[in-house]
Amino acid sequence: MHAESMQMMSEALSGLQIQTAKVLDVGSLDVNGSYRPLIEARGWEYVGLDIIEGKNVDVVTGNAYSYPFEDGEFDVVISGSTMEHVQAPWLWIVELYRVLKEGGFLAICTVMAWGEHRHPVDCWRILPDGMRFLFDEAGFKTHRIWTVKETILGLGWK
Numbered sequence: 001m002h003a004e005s006m007q008m009m010s011e012a013l014s015g016l017q018i019q020t021a022k023v024l025d026v027g028s029l030d031v032n033g034s035y036r037p038l039i040e041a042r043g044w045e046y047v048g049l050d051i052i053e054g055k056n057v058d059v060v061t062g063n064a065y066s067y068p069f070e071d072g073e074f075d076v077v078i079s080g081s082t083m084e085h086v087q088a089p090w091l092w093i094v095e096l097y098r099v100l101k102e103g104g105f106l107a108i109c110t111v112m113a114w115g116e117h118r119h120p121v122d123c124w125r126i127l128p129d130g131m132r133f134l135f136d137e138a139g140f141k142t143h144r145i146w147t148v149k150e151t152i153l154g155l156g157w158k
Contacts, residue, residue, distance in 0.1 A: 001033035004151040005080040005109045010038055012107045012155055013078075021075040024049060024067075024099060027082025030056035031119065035078055044076070065091045072101040083110035084124050090134060097138040097158060106140070106156040112147060126152060 021044040025035050028048030034056045039046040050057040051064055061067050064086060077096050086092045096106055110126055126134070128145045131154040135143040140156035147153070 001031060001035075001081050002111070002151065004148050006033060006035070006038075008109050008146075008148055008151060008153045009035055009078060009080055009107060012109075012153060013038055013042070013076075016076070016105060018075065020044065022073065023047065023076040023078060024069070024074040026050075026067075026077065026079040026096060027085070028056050028058070029054045031081075035080060039078075047074075064088075065095050067095060067099055069099045071098055072104075074099050074104065075101055076105045076107075078107045078109075080109040081111070083108055083126060085119055085121055087121065087123050089124060089126070090137065093134050093138045097140065100158045102158055104158045106154075106158070108154045108156075110152055110154075112150050112152045128152060 023039045023044050023046050025048045027050055029050045036046050036056060048056050048058045049061060051061060053060050077100050083089055100106055112125055112127060131145050131152060135154060135156045140158060143156040145154050
């Protein structure tokens with residue numbers, strides 16, 4: 001995880017005015033850090049999901065586009081340093097939308113310009129217009145996109 005990703009996610013979550021939340025972290029494998037402390041410090045429930053077992057992974061999914069959760073199960077869905085490794089982000093973001101409650105919050109932090117770093121693949125660099133398009137197509141009611149250095153953060157409200 002990049003330092004910018006941790007800082008941006010912390011800022012994004014600090015804007016949420018909710019007391020309790022069930023949070024899904026998609027791509028949660030701890031590679032140089034985890035968002036778990038940001039979530040647990042707020043007293044929220046954290047669930048880490050990834051396609052492989054490992055440190056900070058609570059649930060392993062065999063399919064990057066279909067998760068073993070009910071529709072609308074999570075108040076907040078977060079994902080950092082993962083989107084660039086998803087082969088079909090247009091399918092992936094629809095699944096994030098599906099598991100998010102009505103009125104829920106999504107935060108995706110990804111690199112905008114970065115050297116190749118396969119884990120296990122490295123497929124995309126998403127720019128602000130591309131992120132807006134993906135949020136619109138998935139059905140998010142509102143969204144906000146911002147960048148810091150080589151990193152982009154997309155925030156969406158269902």
